[in-house]
Amino acid sequence: EAQVTQNPRYLITVTGKKLTVTCSQNMNHEYMSWYRQDPGLGLRQIYYSMNVEVTDKGDVPEGYKVSRKEKRNFPLILESPSPNQTSLYFCASSLGLSNSYEQYFGPGTRLTVT
Amino acid sequence: QKEVEQDPGPLSVPEGAIVSLNCTYSNSAFQYFMWYRQYSRKGPELLMYTYSSGNKEDGRFTAQVDKSSKYISLFIRDSQPSDSATYLCAMSEGFQKLVFGTGTRLLVSP
Numbered sequence: 001e002a003q004v005t006q007n008p009r010y011l012i013t014v015t016g017k018k019l020t021v022t023c024s025q026n027m028n029h030e031y032m033s034w035y036r037q038d039p040g041l042g043l044r045q046i047y048y049s050m051n052v053e054v055t056d057k058g059d060v061p062e063g064y065k066v067s068r069k070e071k072r073n074f075p076l077i078l079e080s081p082s083p084n085q086t087s088l089y090f091c092a093s094s095l096g097l098s099n100s101y102e103q104y105f106g107p108g109t110r111l112t113v114t
Numbered sequence: 115q116k117e118v119e120q121d122p123g124p125l126s127v128p129e130g131a132i133v134s135l136n137c138t139y140s141n142s143a144f145q146y147f148m149w150y151r152q153y154s155r156k157g158p159e160l161l162m163y164t165y166s167s168g169n170k171e172d173g174r175f176t177a178q179v180d181k182s183s184k185y186i187s188l189f190i191r192d193s194q195p196s197d198s199a200t201y202l203c204a205m206s207e208g209f210q211k212l213v214f215g216t217g218t219r220l221l222v223s224p
Contacts, residue, residue: 004157033211040122042216043158043202058211090157097209101146105157 002027004106006091012112013081021076021109023091031094032074033058033103034066036087043090049074050097081113117141120203120215129224133190137203137215140184144205144213147179149188152200152217161201162188193222 004025013019025032033048035058045058049068063085065077074093078085088110092103120137127133135149146165150158162177164170164186170177176189186205190197203215 040216042118042120043204043212043214045211048211092157100209100212101148101163101204101206102160103158103212105159107157108155 002104004091004093004104006089006106006109008109009107010110012114014114015082016080019078019081019111021078021089021091021111023074023076023106024072025074025091025093025104026072027093027095027104028071029093029104030071030096031100032068033092034064034074034076035090035092036060036085037090037108038087046076046089078111081111083113085111086113087111115140117213118203118205118215121218122216124219124221126221126223127193129193129195129222131193131222133193133197133220133222135188135190135201135203135218135220137186137205138184139186139205139213141205141207141213142181142184143207145208146206147177147186148204148206148212149175149177150202150204150214152202154199158202190220193220195222195224198222 034046035043047066049055091106148163149161152158174191178187200217202217204212
């Protein structure tokens with residue numbers, strides 16, 4: 001089944017404790033992206049990647065890191081999480097940048113930072 | 115002012131009603147217009163997309179784009195309880211990032 005998977009689905013952590021949210025897709029997509037979804041603000045792009053070893057900042061990249069060492073994986077790293085990073089996070093992928101209108105989203109990771 | 119504005123709802127309708135969901139935008143460079151549907155505790159999924167102006171129909175769903183008014187709509191005919199979800203509009207200038215609306219929550223009661 002074609003899908004985007006994220007782990008963990010739920011995470012409660014404390015301020016400053018480094019964490020990684022994994023994202024993997026099995027569709028051989030080139031373009032991958034991370035979003036956060038907050039009430040009243042909608043989906044905002046954090047980082048995106050157009051291919052292996054090619055990443056760039058989205059609208060709200062502060063406090064986050066990403067890497068793209070393999071085509072299928074695009075982990076999101078929070079080196080020192082803070083309470084304002086409490087949010088619902090989605091990973092998404094599309095065939096390529098030219099198909100970015102059709103993004104396939106993962107199930108989401110709900111992160112709480114206390 | 116946000117680039118894309120969308121009424122958060124909730125919009126409550128009885129089963130069988132025609133539903134109209136709308137977004138306005140300010141960036142005249144937007145060329146691609148999408149509607150995503152998001153069920154509770156799930157990720158968004160693409161429902162329809164339209165390039166430039168005009169209408170597009172897919173079953174019970176019709177997407178309309180009026181670039182002169184910077185206004186897009188999604189119509190759902192014969193709405194069903196299974197249509198209850200949050201509907202997100204999204205737009206892009208082309209091979210660029212998507213800009214999402216905040217979503218409208220739709221509730222269709224049996």
